[in-house]
Amino acid sequence: MLQAAWNGGKQDGCSGHPPERRRCEGDQTVVTCTKSGVNLMPSNSIFSRRSFMQISAAASAMAAFKIVHEPMAVRAAWQGYPSGAVRIDSNENPLGPSATAREAASAIVADGGRYDDDLTGKLEALVAGQYELKPDYVHAYAGSSSPLSYAVFALTSAKKSYVTADPGYELGMMACPFSGTRVVKVPLTKTYAHDVKAMLAQAPDAGLFYVCTPNNPTGTMTSHSEIEYLVEHKPKGSVVMVDEAYIHFSDGTSVIDLVKANKDVIVLLTFSKIYGMAGLRCGLVIARPDLQTKIAGHGGWSAMPTTAVVAATASLQDAQLVPERKRINTEIREQACQWLASNGYSYVPSQANHFMMDVKRPAKEVIDAMQKQNVFIGRVWPAMPTSVRISVGTPAEMEQFQAAFLRVMNGRTVGWSLPEAKPRRRNLDGFVLPA
Numbered sequence: 001m002l003q004a005a006w007n008g009g010k011q012d013g014c015s016g017h018p019p020e021r022r023r024c025e026g027d028q029t030v031v032t033c034t035k036s037g038v039n040l041m042p043s044n045s046i047f048s049r050r051s052f053m054q055i056s057a058a059a060s061a062m063a064a065f066k067i068v069h070e071p072m073a074v075r076a077a078w079q080g081y082p083s084g085a086v087r088i089d090s091n092e093n094p095l096g097p098s099a100t101a102r103e104a105a106s107a108i109v110a111d112g113g114r115y116d117d118d119l120t121g122k123l124e125a126l127v128a129g130q131y132e133l134k135p136d137y138v139h140a141y142a143g144s145s146s147p148l149s150y151a152v153f154a155l156t157s158a159k160k161s162y163v164t165a166d167p168g169y170e171l172g173m174m175a176c177p178f179s180g181t182r183v184v185k186v187p188l189t190k191t192y193a194h195d196v197k198a199m200l201a202q203a204p205d206a207g208l209f210y211v212c213t214p215n216n217p218t219g220t221m222t223s224h225s226e227i228e229y230l231v232e233h234k235p236k237g238s239v240v241m242v243d244e245a246y247i248h249f250s251d252g253t254s255v256i257d258l259v260k261a262n263k264d265v266i267v268l269l270t271f272s273k274i275y276g277m278a279g280l281r282c283g284l285v286i287a288r289p290d291l292q293t294k295i296a297g298h299g300g301w302s303a304m305p306t307t308a309v310v311a312a313t314a315s316l317q318d319a320q321l322v323p324e325r326k327r328i329n330t331e332i333r334e335q336a337c338q339w340l341a342s343n344g345y346s347y348v349p350s351q352a353n354h355f356m357m358d359v360k361r362p363a364k365e366v367i368d369a370m371q372k373q374n375v376f377i378g379r380v381w382p383a384m385p386t387s388v389r390i391s392v393g394t395p396a397e398m399e400q401f402q403a404a405f406l407r408v409m410n411g412r413t414v415g416w417s418l419p420e421a422k423p424r425r426r427n428l429d430g431f432v433l434p435a
């Protein structure tokens with residue numbers, strides 16, 4: 001019965017061509033026509049998601065791969081935060097889901113025994129409408145981490161390299177060893193933008209260029225025109241994937257218009273950041289249908305958690321949410337940066353919900369010492385070994401961060417050595433008192 005809902009290899013002149021991947025003999029087997037390259041996936045996502053029984057060879061292989069997300073990248077054997085911990089290490093949003101998102105998620109729990117995949121289709125249609133895209137240009141996932149890794153598996157190989165910024169978000173790189181892909185790490189420019197010309201020069205064999213704007217960890221932008229340059233000059237057959245996880249915090253312009261213009265561009269969006277839904281898990285891939293098919297072929301047809309879908313839908317329907325949260329984030333971030341400057345610490349001006357600051361000593365030592373103060377800050381990037389990444393928390397959390405940071409930097413909780421004749425006198429908070 002479901003077969004009727006599928007294109008089934010009988011449209012767009014591809015009748016009779018063998019499918020690229022035939023996963024089983026059941027209803028939902030065909031992905032792409034080998035000859036025409038036509039997408040044979042069903043146009044109706046209700047049916048596509050019910051194909052979870054047909055696990056592709058690629059998806060089975062994927063089970064062995066490790067797809068991680070931000071906190072997992074830091075601590076493989078993480079046991080959880082101690083109580084009262086200040087959590088400014090994973091670029092989360094301490095505000096959590098909006099009030100309407102919470103209501104929607106709570107209300108759907110009673111129906112949690114149902115797949116209700118039509119809700120996902122409606123979310124995708126809403127997003128498509130908001131960006132004036134055709135519905136099949138939008139595909140929802142449980143977060144953007146999985147499709148990021150899937151894209152690496154789909155578009156790189158031993159012969160097609162993965163090109164990324166240094167420092168940059170590492171997740172895509174982590175997927176590369178599984179496919180024997182060469183990773184090309186290209187230093188950011190002096191203004192911490194992606195050096196698109198160097199990326200092009202260093203990877204004539206590129207399969208996938210990854211651009212994160214604002215960048216994680218630096219929070220810095222790569223302009224629309226620079227990304228356009230990359231797209232126009234990239235090697236034939238390669239794809240540019242632009243991760244806009246933090247774009248809503250910034251004044252930058254999305255490159256979704258390039259997707260709309262049918263360029264070889266994938267845009268990743270997530271509800272984990274400004275929408276505060278990291279634990280609920282919802283992300284979006286915005287791309288041409290042929291690219292969607294390639295990515296989804298690595299595991300993208302799983303049913304979505306309905307709680308996440310309705311919370312995401314409610315979030316998008318709230319026109320005030322993004323500007324309001326952007327304002328709050330900017331205010332707290334700028335206050336923290338001013339405080340750093342007034343205390344003699346330098347930072348990289350950021351447009352995201354995190355920023356890098358130079359602690360002028362091995363960053364790991366400061367991270368560990370801060371942890372002892374029950375303040376958890378971001379990890380170390382080898383390209384910036386004396387900088388730490390701070391996520392923007394609540395005003396109260398930032399105050400706790402500041403107090404702990406002064407204790408760590410002024411005290412001897414860090415294992416660095418500064419010649420010191422006498423032990424320092426401290427007040428009860430650990431602050432150094434004048435000699």
Ligand SMILES: Cc1ncc(COP(=O)(O)O)c(C=O)c1O
Pocket residue numbers: 069070090091142143144145146148169212216243245269270271272278282283
């Ligand atoms: C740049 C970037 N992309 C993607 C993600 C993944 O987010 P999620 O899987 O929660 O959507 C993160 C998480 O921190 C990120 O920093």
